[in-house]
Amino acid sequence: MTDTSPNPNDPLAEPIPLAPPTSQTQDIWRQFKQHKGAVLGGGFLMFITLFVLIGPFIWTLEATKLDIRAKDMRPIVWGLWSDEAKVGWNHPFGTDQLGRDLLSQMIEGGRASMAVGWAAMILSLLLGTAVGVLSGFFKRLDFILMRFTDLMLSLPLLPILLVAVTLFREKLSKTFGIETGMFILIVGVIGITSWMQTARIVRADVLALKEREFVLAAHSIGTRPGKIITRHLLPNVLSPIMVSATLGLAVAIITESALSFLGVGFPSDFPTWGKLLADAVQRMNLYPERVFLPGLLISLTVLSVNYIGDGLRDALDPRMRGR
Amino acid sequence: MLTFTIRRLLLSIPTLLFISLAIFMLLQLSPGDPMAQVPLTVPPEVKEKMREALGLGQPVYVQYWKWLVQFFWIEPLVFVDWATANTWWAGWLPDTGFAEGKLRVISWQTRGPVMDLVIQSLPQTFWVVGMSYVVGVAIALPIGIYSAYRHYSVFDQTGTFVTMIGFSIPPFFTGPLMIWIFAVQLGWLPSKYNTVLDVVDWDTFVLQMKQMVLPVMVLALQTTAQISRYMRSAMLDNLKQDYVRTARAKGLKEGVVVMVHVLRNSMIPVITVIALGIPAIFGGAIITENVFAVNGLGYQLLIALFASDIPTVMTFTFIFAILIVLFNLIADVLYGVLDPRIRYD
Numbered sequence: 001m002t003d004t005s006p007n008p009n010d011p012l013a014e015p016i017p018l019a020p021p022t023s024q025t026q027d028i029w030r031q032f033k034q035h036k037g038a039v040l041g042g043g044f045l046m047f048i049t050l051f052v053l054i055g056p057f058i059w060t061l062e063a064t065k066l067d068i069r070a071k072d073m074r075p076i077v078w079g080l081w082s083d084e085a086k087v088g089w090n091h092p093f094g095t096d097q098l099g100r101d102l103l104s105q106m107i108e109g110g111r112a113s114m115a116v117g118w119a120a121m122i123l124s125l126l127l128g129t130a131v132g133v134l135s136g137f138f139k140r141l142d143f144i145l146m147r148f149t150d151l152m153l154s155l156p157l158l159p160i161l162l163v164a165v166t167l168f169r170e171k172l173s174k175t176f177g178i179e180t181g182m183f184i185l186i187v188g189v190i191g192i193t194s195w196m197q198t199a200r201i202v203r204a205d206v207l208a209l210k211e212r213e214f215v216l217a218a219h220s221i222g223t224r225p226g227k228i229i230t231r232h233l234l235p236n237v238l239s240p241i242m243v244s245a246t247l248g249l250a251v252a253i254i255t256e257s258a259l260s261f262l263g264v265g266f267p268s269d270f271p272t273w274g275k276l277l278a279d280a281v282q283r284m285n286l287y288p289e290r291v292f293l294p295g296l297l298i299s300l301t302v303l304s305v306n307y308i309g310d311g312l313r314d315a316l317d318p319r320m321r322g323r
Numbered sequence: 324m325l326t327f328t329i330r331r332l333l334l335s336i337p338t339l340l341f342i343s344l345a346i347f348m349l350l351q352l353s354p355g356d357p358m359a360q361v362p363l364t365v366p367p368e369v370k371e372k373m374r375e376a377l378g379l380g381q382p383v384y385v386q387y388w389k390w391l392v393q394f395f396w397i398e399p400l401v402f403v404d405w406a407t408a409n410t411w412w413a414g415w416l417p418d419t420g421f422a423e424g425k426l427r428v429i430s431w432q433t434r435g436p437v438m439d440l441v442i443q444s445l446p447q448t449f450w451v452v453g454m455s456y457v458v459g460v461a462i463a464l465p466i467g468i469y470s471a472y473r474h475y476s477v478f479d480q481t482g483t484f485v486t487m488i489g490f491s492i493p494p495f496f497t498g499p500l501m502i503w504i505f506a507v508q509l510g511w512l513p514s515k516y517n518t519v520l521d522v523v524d525w526d527t528f529v530l531q532m533k534q535m536v537l538p539v540m541v542l543a544l545q546t547t548a549q550i551s552r553y554m555r556s557a558m559l560d561n562l563k564q565d566y567v568r569t570a571r572a573k574g575l576k577e578g579v580v581v582m583v584h585v586l587r588n589s590m591i592p593v594i595t596v597i598a599l600g601i602p603a604i605f606g607g608a609i610i611t612e613n614v615f616a617v618n619g620l621g622y623q624l625l626i627a628l629f630a631s632d633i634p635t636v637m638t639f640t641f642i643f644a645i646l647i648v649l650f651n652l653i654a655d656v657l658y659g660v661l662d663p664r665i666r667y668d
Contacts, residue, residue, distance in 0.1 A: 156606055262625060
């Protein structure tokens with residue numbers, strides 16, 4: 001009998017690992033990279049973020065500057081198939097009926113939409129995590145907080161958002177100035193009305209984690225509840241929070257645009273993507289590109305965020321990893 | 324099951340009361356003044372009288388109580404009166420006239436009962452939204468079933484991609500996009516919904532169908548995207564189960580295995596999702612109704628909101644809340660009825 005099979009008593013004969021063990025972060029990243037949509041989405045989100053962040057420094061034309069002589073210009077590609085189209089490299093995306101440059105409006109509007117989206121998402125995550133952890137960890141609070149969450153879930157959210165924004169617009173505009181006031185108001189109402197799903201997910205996870213041995217160990221060496229939450233529970237519920245963060249960003253961007261579209265969002269000289277789209281709808285049969293540009297930007301951003309969420313969900317799920 | 328249903332029904336009463344209180348308090352906090360439109364030449368004491376006539380001089384709890392009485396007691400009485408006077412199914416009863424001389428919820432815009440507005444706009448919303456939901460579900464289910472059955476095939480991947488797009492494009496973009504393609508460029512369909520169209524003969528019926536196509540399509544796209552994703556993942560979960568292998572091993576035909584064994588089990592969560600999605604689609608219909616000028620609940624709500632017509636806003640928002648609570652209840656009960664493993668004790 002030839003001695004090819006490794007001897008179980010001889011550790012040196014065991015196959016030598018070819019690569020050093022990988023950390024959890026590396027595993028997650030490797031799984032995330034498998035998801036083509038997620039990688040593309042991540043790339044697009046990064047591109048759009050850079051576009052709105054450093055855009056104004058490269059394309060220095062002001063978004064609100066009126067130039068009535070150069071009004072109603074078409075995007076530069078129109079020149080390819082139509083000779084009489086009014087195009088020019090000074091306004092590559094064209095201009096609107098008051099001669100405002102569309103490219104800088106897109107950049108400016110993207111800044112507003114992304115800022116509202118991120119801020120509202122962070123607010124709703126903070127609220128949702130706080131409610132979820134508190135109701136999962138403290139038995140006394142659980143009943144009342146969860147009933148409150150259920151109640152919030154049965155509120156008609158879009159009508160309530162519309163009501164809240166319309167009713168408080170003037171008051172906050174007076175206190176903080178129109179733009180800051182509207183920003184605070186819109187971020188506030190979106191954040192306050194979208195934390196419930198996060199709270200439910202976090203609560204379910206905390207309830208399961210609370211019974212685990214490491215929490216018991218922490219209890220038995222006298223760790224205070226606050227420390228247990230921050231040291232032991234929060235790091236472990238990070239992955240569902242991240243997934244609901246991506247969903248929250250998409251929802252916040254769409255909600256803000258919807259409010260602007262219905263005419264209760266930011267004032268008209270303060271462009272956001274939704275506002276630009278809404279303003280362009282009246283003249284859509286003549287200048288369809290003014291609807292398509294912001295609409296496409298909103299849709300692509302939301303699409304990429306949703307794909308990132310999908311990829312993250314797969315990557316953070318240990319059962320999916322390594323497949 | 325019956326006890327559970329009754330318990331849930333009873334529980335929904337405090338929920339609805341709380342929601343109505345929340346909406347009422349929100350509107351109370353509002354700085355919007357219904358007297359803002361009154362000309363400045365009207366002397367202040369007259370203005371004060373007008374304010375009292377609207378019921379604004381009373382303390383908050385009295386106003387809330389009066390609204391509750393009007394909505395939950397007087398409006399049903401009005402309905403009973405109407406039913407006993409005008410309908411075939413209750414018309415044989417003596418005319419009641421319970422609500423004569425009682426004050427109903429009055430709109431500040433039209434000076435007429437808010438319920439009249441609701442009755443005018445509810446059919447429009449139900450037609451467009453209901454039809455879109457039916458169309459959306461009818462498209463979504465086959466897509467979901469087939470893409471789960473042919474997992475990772477070209478059809479599945481295209482389907483997943485298309486549903487992801489449908490999921491991500493907001494209705495206020497698809498709406499104008501559809502109008503531009505089908506109404507402006509091709510000229511096939513009208514871009515606005517004509518609410519006063521009476522369906523009397525074949526031609527008007529065709530016209531009604533034509534004008535419903537665009538709003539229904541826009542709303543159905545969202546429904547399809549959501550439901551086919553759920554259908555697909557539910558089918559995928561069930562296709563891996565042991566009972567499927569057993570069914571195949573017994574020599575059942577593939578069609579029977581998929582369409583009877585797997586589909587029935589996968590429909591349990593999907594039906595719940597379908598029921599849960601109905602209130603959301605009513606909310607989402609606000610945008611679509613505004614794009615196509617459908618004179619439905621959402622459209623009326625927005626008009627009332629801009630006119631600071633508080634009773635109308637309150638009532639309409641509350642009707643949305645009733646729809647949500649009702650369909651949540653239906654979803655819960657359905658889940659228990661369909662899945663005998665679920666026990667509510």
